Each structure stands twice: as structure tokens, then as C-alpha cells.
Amino acid sequence: MRHLRWVAGILLVLGNFALAGDAPWIxxxxxxxxxxxxxxERRGREVALHFEQxxxxxxxxxxxxxVNSPVPLLxxxxxxxxxxxxxxPLWHGKPTQVGGLFVWGEDQTFIMLDLSLDNPWxxxxxxxxxxxxxxxxxxxAAPWFEEGFAEYFSSIELxxxxxxxxxxxxxxxxxxxxxxxxxxxxxxxxxxxSSTYNENGDHRDSFYAESxxxxxxxxxxxxxPKLSTxxxxxxxxxxxxxxxxxxxxxxxxxxxxxxxxxxxxxGRFKYYPIPTPLNLDSKNFTATPLTALDAQAIVAxxxxxxxxxxxxxxxxxxxxxxxxxxNLTALRxxxxxxxxxxxxxxxxxxxxxxAEKSPNDPxxxxxxxxxxxxxxxxxxxDPRTAHVQEQLEKAVQLDPEYADAFSMLAFVxxxxxxxxxxxKTMMKAVELNPRNPDYLFHLSQLCLMxxxxxxxxxxxxxxxxxxxxxVALRAQQQIPEVENAMTVEANGGKVEVHSSEGALHRRSxxxxxxxxxxxxxxxxxxTNFIKGKxxxxxxQDSPGATMTVVSGKATWSMHTANRDEMIxxxxxxxxxxWKNQSVAVNYRVSGxxxxxxxxxxxx
Numbered sequence: 001m002r003h004l005r006w007v008a009g010i011l012l013v014l015g016n017f018a019l020a021g022d023a024p025w026i027x028x029x030x031x032x033x034x035x036x037x038x039x040x041e042r043r044g045r046e047v048a049l050h051f052e053q054x055x056x057x058x059x060x061x062x063x064x065x066x067v068n069s070p071v072p073l074l075x076x077x078x079x080x081x082x083x084x085x086x087x088x089p090l091w092h093g094k095p096t097q098v099g100g101l102f103v104w105g106e107d108q109t110f111i112m113l114d115l116s117l118d119n120p121w122x123x124x125x126x127x128x129x130x131x132x133x134x135x136x137x138x139x140x141a142a143p144w145f146e147e148g149f150a151e152y153f154s155s156i157e158l159x160x161x162x163x164x165x166x167x168x169x170x171x172x173x174x175x176x177x178x179x180x181x182x183x184x185x186x187x188x189x190x191x192x193x194s195s196t197y198n199e200n201g202d203h204r205d206s207f208y209a210e211s212x213x214x215x216x217x218x219x220x221x222x223x224x225p226k227l228s229t230x231x232x233x234x235x236x237x238x239x240x241x242x243x244x245x246x247x248x249x250x251x252x253x254x255x256x257x258x259x260x261x262x263x264x265x266x267g268r269f270k271y272y273p274i275p276t277p278l279n280l281d282s283k284n285f286t287a288t289p290l291t292a293l294d295a296q297a298i299v300a301x302x303x304x305x306x307x308x309x310x311x312x313x314x315x316x317x318x319x320x321x322x323x324x325x326x327n328l329t330a331l332r333x334x335x336x337x338x339x340x341x342x343x344x345x346x347x348x349x350x351x352x353x354x355a356e357k358s359p360n361d362p363x364x365x366x367x368x369x370x371x372x373x374x375x376x377x378x379x380x381x382d383p384r385t386a387h388v389q390e391q392l393e394k395a396v397q398l399d400p401e402y403a404d405a406f407s408m409l410a411f412v413x414x415x416x417x418x419x420x421x422x423x424k425t426m427m428k429a430v431e432l433n434p435r436n437p438d439y440l441f442h443l444s445q446l447c448l449m450x451x452x453x454x455x456x457x458x459x460x461x462x463x464x465x466x467x468x469x470x471v472a473l474r475a476q477q478q479i480p481e482v483e484n485a486m487t488v489e490a491n492g493g494k495v496e497v498h499s500s501e502g503a504l505h506r507r508s509x510x511x512x513x514x515x516x517x518x519x520x521x522x523x524x525x526x527t528n529f530i531k532g533k534x535x536x537x538x539x540q541d542s543p544g545a546t547m548t549v550v551s552g553k554a555t556w557s558m559h560t561a562n563r564d565e566m567i568x569x570x571x572x573x574x575x576x577x578w579k580n581q582s583v584a585v586n587y588r589v590s591g592x593x594x595x596x597x598x599x600x601x602x603x
Contacts, residue, residue, distance in 0.1 A: 023040075026041055026290060028041070028045055028048045029048075030051075030282075033048050038083070043077065047077045049285075052280055058129070058136075069132070070432040072109070073111065100114065100121065102124050104305075111128065129153035143191065148211030149215050152219065161276065172213055187207065188245075189241055216269055220270045229248040230249070293323055297327050304333055314334065332363060342374070343554070351364060365398070368391055373411075378412055407429040409425050410442065410446065426446050441463060444456040457483065464476050474598070530549065532556070534582075547600075556585075558585055558587055560600075566599070581602060584601040585600055
């Protein structure tokens with residue numbers, strides 16, 4: 001279960017959770033982390049110190065002075081297994097036995113630990129490594145390296161002064177002895193959509209174990225500079241895996257295989273200390289008491305970030321608010337749950353109450369700004385736009401690593417034609433979360449608005465290598481238009497930059513033209529996402545189509561100008577006959593209850 005991500009069901013027993021014991025709850029705040037626990041103040045400080053240490057170790061391993069954490073993280077440390085099991089994934093209707101869980105979310109991530117176990121750290125540090133890589137490395141590497149580095153990172157041992165790095169866990173040897181090896185060239189070819197990477201079983205176990213072993217081998221033999229050469233040869237120069245291994249490491253793939261297996265069979269590895277950050281003392285962390293209701297609201301917030309259990313999470317928030325109407329976490333959670341359902345009236349009510357309770361909560365400020373944008377767009381003439389700007393500027397001041405808030409603030413500036421400020425702000429969002437494809441695409445659009453076609457094209461070329469086909473196609477569709485704009489401008493023609501949404505289009509002109517035909521460049525608009533039921537399609541305005549999508553209590557009219565050129569996932573061809581089809585839609589708001597489709601995914 002070491003690599004299990006929390007994507008399954010949750011056992012919801014809030015009543016039992018509240019009565020699990022009379023141990024007081026406490027929140028420990030360090031410089032970069034927030035820990036809530038009922039295991040006592042001393043253990044809470046230890047947990048926060050462990051994460052501060054691992055954050056520093058990551059910076060040392062990656063030679064990075066400043067480590068980004070673009071998505072807010074909350075750590076919940078339970079004092080016993082009984083409490084932990086109330087938040088454990090289900091298998092055949094029963095909670096699994098796990099020592100740690102990592103819950104991913106776009107606006108918030110959560111780590112949970114069972115502090116009654118000797119070593120609850122390995123699972124969560126593996127997943128925490130992924131979060132750090134997402135926030136600090138500009139592009140995704142091959143799956144074997146991503147998982148291998150996370151394995152290497154998760155095996156680090158900590159004491160009060162230093163981290164002991166490089167120990168190979170016994171289970172890696174055991175898995176490889178039992179399940180066998182891949183050829184290293186086959187290991188390097190595994191992709192995100194490969195069955196080896198996604199299906200449980202011996203092959204997947206071997207993939208993780210061998211990936212970890214290879215990363216240990218590379219570190220111990222100081223081969224990381226050659227690894228960067230390898231990735232350049234494969235990703236940019238398009239060499240085959242075997243040829244890239246030969247060029248980068250100076251040996252054939254077969255010889256490389258033998259070297260790695262000899263390394264494993266020797267049982268020897270380099271195990272060395274890395275000093276943890278200086279002046280890091282858990283006595284300097286702050287401690288604040290929490291009530292049992294606070295703990296229940298936090299668990300409800302975790303449950304809300306599991307899509308299949310959002311309705312139950314809303315009931316849990318309501319249960320907390322019946323007892324404590326001013327509970328910030330429950331108010332914020334209820335507002336966000338209504339926002340997701342497009343119930344803007346109720347969302348606004350709960351966000352207003354949350355803001356009265358805590359006017360300096362960055363998430364409340366961001367959610368309130370997001371609500372205003374969803375309700376009225378970003379019209380510069382609308383007085384709400386100035387208020388949205390104030391809320392977002394305050395949010396990023398309070399949390400300088402809030403990447404989503406920076407991204408939305410860039411749109412606000414762009415809507416007011418503050419192009420240079422918009423570009424600078426979006427660059428900050430990308431700096432904080434460099435792998436977010438929406439940030440990259442929006443940055444490319446802002447480069448276009450600032451007539452920086454070269455940088456826009458460079459970003460789009462980076463995106464077209466993305467393993468997500470929708471991301472790659474989105475970039476590929478715009479690259480020719482940007483190249484055309486560059487050609488027109490280089491030949492003395494006119495390139496127009498305008499604020500309407502859409503792809504770049506070359507304006508037609510009579511032949512021969514009096515001057516080179518201008519190229520129109522579109523400004524970016526915020527991207528939104530919903531899941532729902534596609535209930536009807538109107539294809540009368542061919543080649544366009546208008547789709548009716550029901551999401552929660554809201555009904556949306558989703559339009560595409562050309563259904564045959566729209567990004568489509570899950571089907572080879574668009575059908576006007578689809579009905580009662582579960583879909584996920586990326587779109588841009590075009591009016592009240594209407595949007596322009598970016599991509600449509602059948603589920």
C-alpha cells in the first residue's frame with residue numbers, strides 16, 4: 001500500500017470521530033507547515049519539524065535555494081489507528097490498514113499520519129516528493145525517474161540534526177528478487193498511460209522498486225549530470241532510448257543493465273548525512289488549541305476533496321455549523337461546495353460569513369474573488385472587478401506561494417489592459433507551479449498580448465511535448481498561427497492584438513493586398529472546469545454545436561464554433577446524438593450560464 005493514493009471510498013463516521021477520545025486537539029504552525037493533531041503538543045512539534053527538515057533536504061538534493069509549495073498543505077496527525085481508519089480507503093467495504101495517506105486537491109492537499117506506528121512517514125514522504133517536484137521542476141520527467149526519486153526521497157531517515165540519505169529499503173531488494181527485473185531500456189520506456197504504471201501487481205511493484213534502485217545507483221555513482229544529457233537526447237533530439245543511453249552514459253543498454261544489477265547484488269550503497277536547515281527549532285513553532293468541532297470540520301474538508309463523497313462532506317459541514325455557526329473551516333467548505341455546484345447565491349452567503357469570521361484567510365479571499373468572476377466575468381467597467389483585484393492582491397500578500405491566486409490576479413490585470421503587470425503576475429504563478437499546463441498556456445497568451453511572439457512560441461513548443469493529449473493538442477493548434485504572426489511582422493506587416501477570446505486568425509484581404517494582412521491575437525480568459533451530464537445537443541448551426549450540460553443544480557449552455565475541431569477526449573468523433581452522457585468540460589464563461597468549450601471529455 002506504500003504507493004496508494006487516496007482515490008477510493010472513505011468511511012464516514014463523524015459521530016465516532018467526535019467520541020474517539022477526550023484527547024485535546026492542537027494546531028502547530030511552523031514557517032512552512034500547519035499540523036493538527038490529538039497526539040499532544042510534543043508530537044505535533046516533531047511532525048512539523050520532520051516536514052521542515054524534509055523540505056530543506058529536497059532543496060539540497062535539487063540544489064535549489066527556495067523551495068515552492070504552490071498548493072496549501074494541511075497535515076493531520078492522528079494519535080491512534082482507530083482514528084486513522086475513519087479516514088482510510090475502503091477495500092471490499094472495509095477500511096484498509098495504512099500508516100499514512102496523501103490526499104491531492106487543486107486548492108488544498110492533505111497528509112494524514114498514524115502516530116501510533118513506528119514509521120508512518122514513507123508513504124507520505126513519497127507523495128510529498130511528487131508535490132515538491134511539481135512545484136519546483138519545470139517539466140515532468142519520465143515516470144521511472146519521477147517515481148524513483150520519490151522512492152529515494154521517502155527512504156531518508158531523520159534525527160534532530162541531520163537527514164541520513166541513500167539507504168536502500170530492504171523491501172526493494174525483496175521485490176526485485178521475487179518479481180524480477182525489467183530491462184533498463186524497457187523501464188525507461190514506461191509512460192504515464194502504460195499498463196505497467198497503472199495496474200496493480202508484480203509488474204507495477206517491480207517498476208517502483210527498480211526505479212528506486214536506478215536512482216540510488218545514479219546518485220551513488222555521481223551520474224546525475226549524464227542523466228540530464230540523456231533526457232535532452234530523448235526529449236529534444238528524439239533519439240531512441242537505447243541510443244540515448246549509449247550517448248549519455250557511454251555504455252550500451254545491455255551494459256547499463258549489468259552495471260545496475262551488479263550494484264543491487266553487491267548490497268552496498270552510499271549512506272551519507274545531509275545537515276538539516278540551521279536555526280530550525282521546534283520550540284519556535286506556535287501552538288493553538290482546537291476544539292473537537294474544529295477537528296470534525298477539518299475531516300469534512302478532507303472528505304470534500306474526494307469527488308464521490310462531496311455530498312456527505314456537505315452534510316458534515318452542516319452538522320458542525322448547527323453546533324458552531326461561526327466555524328471558519330465549515331463556512332469556507334460550505335461556500336466552496338456551493339460554488340462547485342454553481343449555486344452562487346448560497347456560495348456568496350457562506351463566503352461572506354467566513355470573511356466576517358476571518359478577513360485575512362487567503363482561501364476565503366480567493367474563493368470570494370472566484371465567485372465574483374464566475375458571476376460577472378472580469379468587465380473593467382464592473383465595480384466588482386476592482387474588488388476582486390483587492391481580494392486577490394491581499395490573498396497573495398498573505399500567502400506569497402498561492403499560485404492559483406496569482407494566476408487569477410493576472411487575468412484581472414489583463415482585463416483592465418494592464419498587460420505588463422498581468423505578464424509579470426502570471427510569470428509568478430508559473431514560477432510557483434511550473435508544471436501547471438493552464439498557467440503555461442495563459443502565459444503564452446499574455447506574451448502574445450505583449451507582442452512577445454518568440455517567448456509565446458517557446459512556451460507552446462514546451463506544451464506540445466506534454467503527455468496529456470489535450471494539453472499537447474491545445475498547443476499544437478495555436479503554434480502555426482503564432483508562427484504566421486511572426487512571419488507577417490518580420491515582413492513588415494501589421495499584427496493586431498485584441499481582447500476577444502478565440503484562436504489566432506489571419507484576416508482575409510483582397511489580392512494583391514495594399515499591405516500584408518494583419519493577424520489578430522486573442523487575449524486570455526479564465527479557464528473553468530465542470531463535471532456533469534450532457535443531456536442534449538443542438539447541431540443546427542453547423543459546423544458549430546450547442547450542448548446542454550447539467551452540473552449539480554445548474555444547467556449550462558456550452559457552445560463550440562466547430563465541433564469537428566474541438567478537443568475531444570474519450571471518443572474518436574463528435575456525435576450530435578449523444579444524450580445522458582457523463583462528461584467533463586473545460587470552458588470559458590461567455591455569459592450567465594453559458595460558456596465556450598475548450599475540451600470535452602466523455603466519461
